Amino acid sequence: MLKYCAEIWDEVRSKRPLVHCITNYVTVNDVANIILASGASPAMVEYPAEASGFAPLASALYFNLGTLTGEQEAAMLEASWAAASRGVPIILDPVACGVIGRKVDLIERIKSLCKIQVLKGNAAEIKSLAGLAGQAQGVDSLDTGEGLAEACLQLAAEDKLIAAATGEVDIVAEENRYACILNGTPLFQSITGAGCMAGGVIAACLGAAPEEAWLASITGLLAFNLAGERAASQAGNRPGTFRTLLFDELFVLRGEELVKEGRLE
Amino acid sequence: MLKYCAEIWDEVRSKRPLVHCITNYVTVNDVANIILASGASPAMVEYPAEASGFAPLASALYFNLGTLTGEQEAAMLEASWAAASRGVPIILDPVACGVIGRKVDLIERIKSLCKIQVLKGNAAEIKSLAGLAGQAQGVDSLDTGEGLAEACLQLAAEDKLIAAATGEVDIVAEENRYACILNGTPLFQSITGAGCMAGGVIAACLGAAPEEAWLASITGLLAFNLAGERAASQAGNRPGTFRTLLFDELFVLRGEELVKEGRLE
Amino acid sequence: MLKYCAEIWDEVRSKRPLVHCITNYVTVNDVANIILASGASPAMVEYPAEASGFAPLASALYFNLGTLTGEQEAAMLEASWAAASRGVPIILDPVACGVIGRKVDLIERIKSLCKIQVLKGNAAEIKSLAGLAGQAQGVDSLDTGEGLAEACLQLAAEDKLIAAATGEVDIVAEENRYACILNGTPLFQSITGAGCMAGGVIAACLGAAPEEAWLASITGLLAFNLAGERAASQAGNRPGTFRTLLFDELFVLRGEELVKEGRLE
Numbered sequence: 001m002l003k004y005c006a007e008i009w010d011e012v013r014s015k016r017p018l019v020h021c022i023t024n025y026v027t028v029n030d031v032a033n034i035i036l037a038s039g040a041s042p043a044m045v046e047y048p049a050e051a052s053g054f055a056p057l058a059s060a061l062y063f064n065l066g067t068l069t070g071e072q073e074a075a076m077l078e079a080s081w082a083a084a085s086r087g088v089p090i091i092l093d094p095v096a097c098g099v100i101g102r103k104v105d106l107i108e109r110i111k112s113l114c115k116i117q118v119l120k121g122n123a124a125e126i127k128s129l130a131g132l133a134g135q136a137q138g139v140d141s142l143d144t145g146e147g148l149a150e151a152c153l154q155l156a157a158e159d160k161l162i163a164a165a166t167g168e169v170d171i172v173a174e175e176n177r178y179a180c181i182l183n184g185t186p187l188f189q190s191i192t193g194a195g196c197m198a199g200g201v202i203a204a205c206l207g208a209a210p211e212e213a214w215l216a217s218i219t220g221l222l223a224f225n226l227a228g229e230r231a232a233s234q235a236g237n238r239p240g241t242f243r244t245l246l247f248d249e250l251f252v253l254r255g256e257e258l259v260k261e262g263r264l265e
Numbered sequence: 266m267l268k269y270c271a272e273i274w275d276e277v278r279s280k281r282p283l284v285h286c287i288t289n290y291v292t293v294n295d296v297a298n299i300i301l302a303s304g305a306s307p308a309m310v311e312y313p314a315e316a317s318g319f320a321p322l323a324s325a326l327y328f329n330l331g332t333l334t335g336e337q338e339a340a341m342l343e344a345s346w347a348a349a350s351r352g353v354p355i356i357l358d359p360v361a362c363g364v365i366g367r368k369v370d371l372i373e374r375i376k377s378l379c380k381i382q383v384l385k386g387n388a389a390e391i392k393s394l395a396g397l398a399g400q401a402q403g404v405d406s407l408d409t410g411e412g413l414a415e416a417c418l419q420l421a422a423e424d425k426l427i428a429a430a431t432g433e434v435d436i437v438a439e440e441n442r443y444a445c446i447l448n449g450t451p452l453f454q455s456i457t458g459a460g461c462m463a464g465g466v467i468a469a470c471l472g473a474a475p476e477e478a479w480l481a482s483i484t485g486l487l488a489f490n491l492a493g494e495r496a497a498s499q500a501g502n503r504p505g506t507f508r509t510l511l512f513d514e515l516f517v518l519r520g521e522e523l524v525k526e527g528r529l530e
Numbered sequence: 531m532l533k534y535c536a537e538i539w540d541e542v543r544s545k546r547p548l549v550h551c552i553t554n555y556v557t558v559n560d561v562a563n564i565i566l567a568s569g570a571s572p573a574m575v576e577y578p579a580e581a582s583g584f585a586p587l588a589s590a591l592y593f594n595l596g597t598l599t600g601e602q603e604a605a606m607l608e609a610s611w612a613a614a615s616r617g618v619p620i621i622l623d624p625v626a627c628g629v630i631g632r633k634v635d636l637i638e639r640i641k642s643l644c645k646i647q648v649l650k651g652n653a654a655e656i657k658s659l660a661g662l663a664g665q666a667q668g669v670d671s672l673d674t675g676e677g678l679a680e681a682c683l684q685l686a687a688e689d690k691l692i693a694a695a696t697g698e699v700d701i702v703a704e705e706n707r708y709a710c711i712l713n714g715t716p717l718f719q720s721i722t723g724a725g726c727m728a729g730g731v732i733a734a735c736l737g738a739a740p741e742e743a744w745l746a747s748i749t750g751l752l753a754f755n756l757a758g759e760r761a762a763s764q765a766g767n768r769p770g771t772f773r774t775l776l777f778d779e780l781f782v783l784r785g786e787e788l789v790k791e792g793r794l795e
Contacts, residue, residue: 018668025290025555026297026309032556032722037769042722043626043668044556044597050630057629057668067309069336071599096308099322100315138283138308138322190516192297192307239302240512247770251720290555291562291574332574334601361573364587365580403548403573403587455781457562457572504567505777 001179002262005219006255008209013039017059017207020088021200022046022076024066024095027193030243031064034197037250038223040204051075055082059207063110064196065103066095066139073106077113084114089210091118091217093199096139098128111159117213118206119155120164120199127151140189145169149178162217164202166195170221174214181218182263183225185232190239198224201250222262227253229261266444267527270484271520273474278304282324282472285353286465287311287341289331289360292458295508296329299462302515303488305469316340320347324472328375329461330368331360331404338371342378349379354475356383356482358464361404363393376424382478383471384420385429385464392416405454410434414443427482429467431460435486439479446483447528448490450497455504463489466515487527492518494526531709532792535749536785538739543569547589547737550618551730552576552606554596554625557723560773561594564727567780568753570734581605585612589737593640594726595633596625596669603636607643614644619740621648621747623729626669628658641689647743648736649685650694650729657681670719675699679708692747694732696725700751704744711748712793713755715762720769728754731780752792757783759791 017040023031028044035042045054048071055061061083063076083090092110097103107129110116119126123143124134130151135142145167152173155163164172170181188194202220209216230253231245283306288296293309300307310319313336320326326348328341348355357375362368372394375381384391388408389399395416400407410432417438420428429437435446453459467485474481495518496510548571553561558574565572575584578601585591591613593606613620622640627633637659640646649656653673654664660681665672675697682703685693694702700711718724732750739746760783761775 016667020668024309026293028556029294029559029722033769033773036720036722041667041670044554045626045630045668047598047600047632050598050632054630054668068312068315069334069599070312096310100310100319102312102315137281137306138285138310138319140306190301192294192301237517238510238513239298239516240509243298243512244509244770244774245768247773248768251769252767289574291558294559333577333580334599335577361575365575365584367577367580402546402571403550403575403584405571455566457559457566502782503775503778504563504781505774508563508777509774 002259004215006258008205008219009223010255011208012204015208016041019060019203019207020058021062023064027196030193031196031200035200035204037247038201038204046072046075048074048078052078052082055079056086060203061090062203064093080110080113089117089206091203092116094121094125097125098136116161118162118217123148123165123167126165130154162213164217172217179218180265181221183229185228187232187242191243267524269480271523273470273484274488275520276473277469280473281306284325284468284472285323286327287337288329292461295458296461296465300465300469302512303466303469311337311340313339313343317343317347320344321351325468326355327468329358345375345378354382354471356468357381359386359390362390363401381426383427383482388413388430388432391430395419427478429482437483444483445530446486448494450493452497452507456508532789534745536788538749539753540785541738542734545738546571549590549733549737550588551592552602553594557726560723561726561730565730565734567777568731568734576602576605578604578608582608582612585609586616590733591620592733594623610640610643619647619736621733622646624651624655627655628666646691648692648747653678653695653697656695660684692743694747702747709748710795711751713759715758717762717772721773
């Protein structure tokens with residue numbers, strides 16, 4: 001499987017897919033920079049009247065519900081409708097959906113307009129969407145990850161999508177199977193936006209390989225985690241330095257290194 | 266007093282308080298990262314209907330009036346009301362209040378709904394709120410700091426709160442006493458958001474020690490200034506590098522180092 | 531000409547002009563930090579009722595249409611009107627105007643209220659405003675730059691302004707002449723916000739030398755490109771590190787170095 005991931009990863013750089021993002025304003029700069037470091041082209045377009053015209057031009061749409069303004073909410077609905085008409089794949093990050101009910105409502109409305117290809121959240125968010133009790137503190141998951149693969153499989157089956165959960169081990173499920181990604185670093189928790197950036201990298205991969213949503217999601221998380229692993233090995237216990245090196249490492253990462261250093265199960 | 270500060274600082278990391286922020290979009294990423302580096306858990310929740318439900322879950326609220334949108338303004342009022350009912354402490358940063366009247370109006374409305382525990386601004390902002398003429402250029406203070414301790418004491422007495430003013434020397438006053446923090450670096454003025462980040466670190470300390478608002482405010486400024494001092498000693502005259510190292514240094518700073526290197530008066 | 535640029539560049543630091551920005555939220559932190567690194571004072575003020583009162587206090591206004599909210603749109607119109615009454619120079623960055631029609635409409639409305647001194651875009655944006663077909667992908671230009679000087683001259687003549695186009699070679703035109711800036715680095719394309727930051731540095735120069743809009747625009751782009759060149763020579767192939775060093779290098783850059791290392795044609 002690593003060989004297929006390597007191919008998708010190198011295709012991001014050769015195809016340079018346009019990724020239309022509507023994302024939270026806390027980490028939006030990081031998301032744009034990580035998509036560029038992946039080799040894709042980010043565009044943050046979130047005024048409602050602009051989003052509907054722009055979405056059909058994109059290779060993938062990334063919705064992140066972190067700091068959802070009224071304008072962003074309307075823009076996501078407009079973009080969903082427009083994307084559906086052209087088959088543009090959508091990845092959605094339901095930030096803090098277990099704590100804030102408005103986000104669940106919006107997800108339901110988006111699902112009524114279009115197909116979500118990939119749903120990516122932390123353990124608490126994924127469990128909460130699967131109807132289970134996840135442990136969260138604000139936007140952070142405190143969940144142990146027990147039963148997480150089952151929650152992913154359940155969501156994947158119910159909604160016919162890829163369900164990806166990030167944590168100590170990342171899980172990417174489609175209806176009847178799932179993969180675990182063992183690469184990564186605890187330093188991701190020392191910076192804001194690791195989850196948001198992971199979503200951006202998945203969106204870049206999804207834009208390069210829209211027919212292979214499961215593999216593209218695995219590829220995105222694998223590449224991001226591997227870059228994090230490499231950055232952490234140089235950064236020691238320094239989160240500011242780690243964050244800088246994360247962009248450096250993702251930018252130079254190539255498919256052959258995914259094959260050599262990737263650890264999937 | 267340094268010993269008490271050291272205890273509070275180490276408690277931030279052990280208690281990991283949830284800090285609900287409604288803050289300006291210029292430096293929001295820095296604020297989230299500095300709260301994480303302090304050992305606390307930031308959550309930026311600022312849609313009005315979300316803020317009222319979220320505020321009671323938090324250990325501290327941080328309001329920063331930097332780039333105040335209409336939604337943020339409504340969210341602060343909702344959160345104030347909700348926080349008051351549960352005794353969640355609030356720290357407010359009145360960015361540019363001496364230049365933009367709308368901010369003073371909002372502060373008055375917030376005060377009518379809840380108790381502000383800590384008011385933290387630069388010299389020009391604090392003087393302006395005390396009815397004195399501070400020297401400002403836009404969001405930056407050009408004030409010499411003369412008479413600043415008196416202004417802090419006056420505000421603290423009038424509004425029964427902690428008044429903290431940042432500058433070459435930081436001052437933290439409650440009704441009848443004040444402390445001066447002598448640590449720091451002029452490099453703080455070479456980057457945007459030093460004041461906003463200082464507010465975030467105070468909020469983290471306030472969340473860990475809500476009963477000790479005066480000491481918590483001193484602790485936050487002391488830790489932030491000390492991390493800045495250490496970062497500056499490595500960064501030389503380089504603001505980009507300084508900013509990266511600031512997160513690194515705060516992340517590894519422990520209470521015992523506050524005792525050794527802190528300079529209070 | 532380099533000698534005049536050197537003088538303007540050093541004046542930014544000695545005069546510390548206040549630059550009022552209404553800019554996109556993706557790169558707003560970078561724009562604030564780069565204006566500070568230039569020696570000027572940034573203030574992001576974009577609530578409509580605040581913008582009209584604040585604009586007349588500024589030495590220059592920077593409008594960037596990147597992620598234009600409804601409030602920002604109203605604020606730009608308020609600030610335009612207020613700036614016109616006091617002769618505050620305006621630089622406008624028409625991000626993605628070739629792809630999103632709403633931005634062209636807003637530019638027309640701003641022009642009906644005030645004089646735009648400097649229009650700065652990438653090759654695709656400038657060509658699009660000149661009525662030519664530029665090649666763009668989302669917010670990024672894919673244009674070769676052929677015929678770009680002519681497009682700049684045409685816009686400069688039609689609208690009586692400075693037209694600046696960024697790319698492999700930057701072009702700055704006024705009605706009857708133009709200059710080319712040969713310094714720079716391809717690493718600018720590996721990070722988000724290089725164009726936005728370039729606009730911020732031009733605004734700082736325009737604030738220091740409002741009577742010399744053409745030279746100020748050349749100075750801003752020259753200084754920014756030279757800092758980028760120096761940062762790139764240390765950063766190798768690492769965009770995260772490059773971005774950090776860009777602020778470092780601009781902060782220490784002085785006029786005499788523009789004379790020594792600047793390459794204009």
